[in-house]
Amino acid sequence: MENRRNFIKKAVIVGAGSVLTSGCGDSKPPSKSVNINKNKKIRIKLATSWPSNFPIMGEGIERFAQRVNTISGGSIKIKVHPKNVLVPAFGVFDATSIGAIDAYHSASYYYKGKNEAFNLFTGFPFGFTATEMNAWLDFGGGMELWRELYDRHNLFPFKGGNTDIQMGGWFKKEIKSVEDLKGLKMRIPGLGGEVFAKLGVKPIQLPAGEIFISLERNMLDATEWLGPSLDIKMGFAKAAKNYYTGWHEPGSMLSLVFNKKKFNKFSDEQKMMIEMASEEMNAHMASEFQHANSKALTEIKKSDVTIRSFPKPIMEAAKAAMLEVAREKSAKSEDFKKVWESAQAFLKENREWSDIGMNAYLKVR
Numbered sequence: 001m002e003n004r005r006n007f008i009k010k011a012v013i014v015g016a017g018s019v020l021t022s023g024c025g026d027s028k029p030p031s032k033s034v035n036i037n038k039n040k041k042i043r044i045k046l047a048t049s050w051p052s053n054f055p056i057m058g059e060g061i062e063r064f065a066q067r068v069n070t071i072s073g074g075s076i077k078i079k080v081h082p083k084n085v086l087v088p089a090f091g092v093f094d095a096t097s098i099g100a101i102d103a104y105h106s107a108s109y110y111y112k113g114k115n116e117a118f119n120l121f122t123g124f125p126f127g128f129t130a131t132e133m134n135a136w137l138d139f140g141g142g143m144e145l146w147r148e149l150y151d152r153h154n155l156f157p158f159k160g161g162n163t164d165i166q167m168g169g170w171f172k173k174e175i176k177s178v179e180d181l182k183g184l185k186m187r188i189p190g191l192g193g194e195v196f197a198k199l200g201v202k203p204i205q206l207p208a209g210e211i212f213i214s215l216e217r218n219m220l221d222a223t224e225w226l227g228p229s230l231d232i233k234m235g236f237a238k239a240a241k242n243y244y245t246g247w248h249e250p251g252s253m254l255s256l257v258f259n260k261k262k263f264n265k266f267s268d269e270q271k272m273m274i275e276m277a278s279e280e281m282n283a284h285m286a287s288e289f290q291h292a293n294s295k296a297l298t299e300i301k302k303s304d305v306t307i308r309s310f311p312k313p314i315m316e317a318a319k320a321a322m323l324e325v326a327r328e329k330s331a332k333s334e335d336f337k338k339v340w341e342s343a344q345a346f347l348k349e350n351r352e353w354s355d356i357g358m359n360a361y362l363k364v365r
């Protein structure tokens with residue numbers, strides 16, 4: 001009887017519904033299926049691709065870890081390591097895959113060398129907004145595809161926050177025609193870089209620390225980075241006076257990724273805590289970018305920077321180039337083709353609603 005009383009007491013404390021159905025009606029002690037000690041303590045070494053104290057993205061994953069550590073009642077202990085502490089910024093994928101670390105926070109397109117389809121789990125030029133990206137992952141089969149392809153690397157991904165619409169970048173000279181793009185040296189990574197390359201731009205990859213100085217010394221004619229919130233901290237406004245609106249990263253999804261074997265050691269409750277906290281990080285980061293971009297834009301508009309949009313012929317040429325890039329990659333990679341077709345079908349349907357719903361509203365507001 002004493003056992004049973006303790007059992008009920010513990011069951012109430014744990015709040016586990018399952019024990020109520022399995023334990024009632026006899027006085028035997030609970031079977032081993034009871035989850036009193038099911039949440040065994042698990043330590044997670046998580047590395048990021050960001051420097052320490054990196055605004056919004058780095059702070060976002062730190063906040064995620066603190067919140068999981070708290071809501072798990074200490075059964076999960078995540079320690080976040082900025083880039084180059086445990087592994088280099090872009091070494092996190094391999095390190096997590098082989099189990100040298102347990103998890104990482106980064107962006108899928110950095111690992112396109114593993115699989116071209118990985119580009120698409122971050123986003124693509126003229127692709128999903130942040131809201132549409134969430135919808136594709138949740139309801140359009142995007143997350144299933146992401147997990148299927150990462151499973152081959154012993155990895156299990158979650159949404160890791162979204163940068164929201166990124167700006168088109170900082171240009172020393174005004175860009176009036178496709179002709180003006182020819183030979184332009186621009187720091188622009190990923191599919192955006194490949195699209196611009198088709199229009200004659202020379203895309204250049206540079207580490208964050210070298211971009212400003214290269215722009216200032218005319219080794220670069222242009223650079224993109226993110227949006228007003230993070231761009232303003234890079235000081236680009238001092239070196240380039242034309243700030244263009246976005247097209248190439250309309251809603252870049254970051255990734256929170258676990259070593260799959262390690263993730264499977266979590267109990268169902270712990271897995272759910274991770275999933276819920278990742279969703280919360282995703283939502284929180286979107287509202288923080290909205291706020292921080294608005295504030296920074298106000299500052300940028302006070303300076304001598306001119307905000308511009310690319311002329312329509314440039315955007316039409318870039319859209320055609322994106323389709324060409326996708327055709328080339330689809331011909332080379334079955335995985336890219338499969339994910340691209342899923343994303344395109346979902347986008348086709350969603351853009352109708354986004355245009356008639358949000359876009360129409362924004363025009364009348």
Ligand code: CA
Nearest residue numbers: 166225226249
């Ligand atoms: Ca960017």
